[in-house]
Amino acid sequence: MESKQRSAIHTFDIDNYLNHIIPRARFYLLPKPISHWFGYRAPPKGEPKAPVPATSVLLVWLFSFLGAFIGIAIIENVFRNLPLLGGHSVPLVIASFGAAAILEYNAIESPLSQPRNLIFGHFLSACIGVGITKLFLHLPEARFEELRWLAGALAVGAASTVMGITKTVHPPAGATALLAATTPEVTELGWWLLPLVLLASALMLASAMLVNNLYKRFPLYWWTPVDLSKPTKADIVKAKDVEKAGSGSSIHSASDAGLKQNALPLPAGNSSDAASTRRDQSRLDTTSKEARNIRTDPELKIQIELDRIVVPDWMELSQWEAEVLEGFQIRLRASTGN
Known part of the structure; x- marks a missing residue:
């Protein structure tokens, strides 16, 4: 036993x-000019076509620059115009999305950059980071400041484990959990960090779909390659x-x-x-x-x-x-x- x-x-x-309760993506039902931007490619008909030539490395560098610039710029300008959340000011950007931009525009074929990992990785890590920090906030303020390092370490460790269990590993999301515990500006947001993370993830995913599908296919899948x-x-x-x-x-x-x-x-x-x-x-x-x-x-x-x-x-x-x-x-x- x-x-x-x-x-x-x-x-x-x-x-x-x-997997048995996750519905299949239905983007193939959309018109081709629309489904293309969601990463769907129709299977080739007739004789197999010749392999597509490898994308020029200069083109990859160009689009990785444009994508990262556009993605972060969109998030920053949306955050700038958000109202106060529970009396707390919204930061210009959540720093972990700078690292996420490298994955989403420079390593678009990696499983770590697919939508499931981007969205759920950041969201679950934010939940864990805020939850652990809230527990530490029950300590006296001076004691909490002394133990921020411990809260941050626990948050990253727990986030890593949960992402592994849920198959949502996204390295920049570890920074999201860390920021919730160690950065006062983010700590003050408390649970308001969760909607901000979801909003930033959605904006980055949308911009990545627009930029990356100009020269490659993104995403390769939404939930699983199966x-x-x-x-x-x-x-x-x-x-x-x-x-x-x-x-x-x-x-x-x-x-x-x-x-x-x-x-x-x-x-x-x-x-x-x-x-x-x-x-x-x-x-x-x-x-x-x-x-x-x-x-x-x-x-x-x-x-x-x-x-x-x-x-x-x-x-x-x-x-x-x-x-x-x-x-x-x-x-x-x-x-x-x-």
């Missing part, structure tokens, strides 16, 4: 609980199943069953002995593979095909790893019009 609990913790993935339109997203099978069943091999869903179908069977005996045996066998198998030919041996290859993904028998995938492979399969299908 204890072993099962540890396994559940080690393999926990919040998307296993959320296709949410189907209950099963990728057919992940073991190499031995392909050999036995050929092209008619039965398929397994990596998302619906948490990859349990693809796991190696446990040997007889108690769970700890079985886990130890599996680790030992994995090490032996890995050692024996060193002398094999990686080009021809199916035990040393991952194959991504239009209708399935084939992984070696000895390899067990986490949910995150399965999603990465599914993302490549989606791109492969899109390039062939499937």
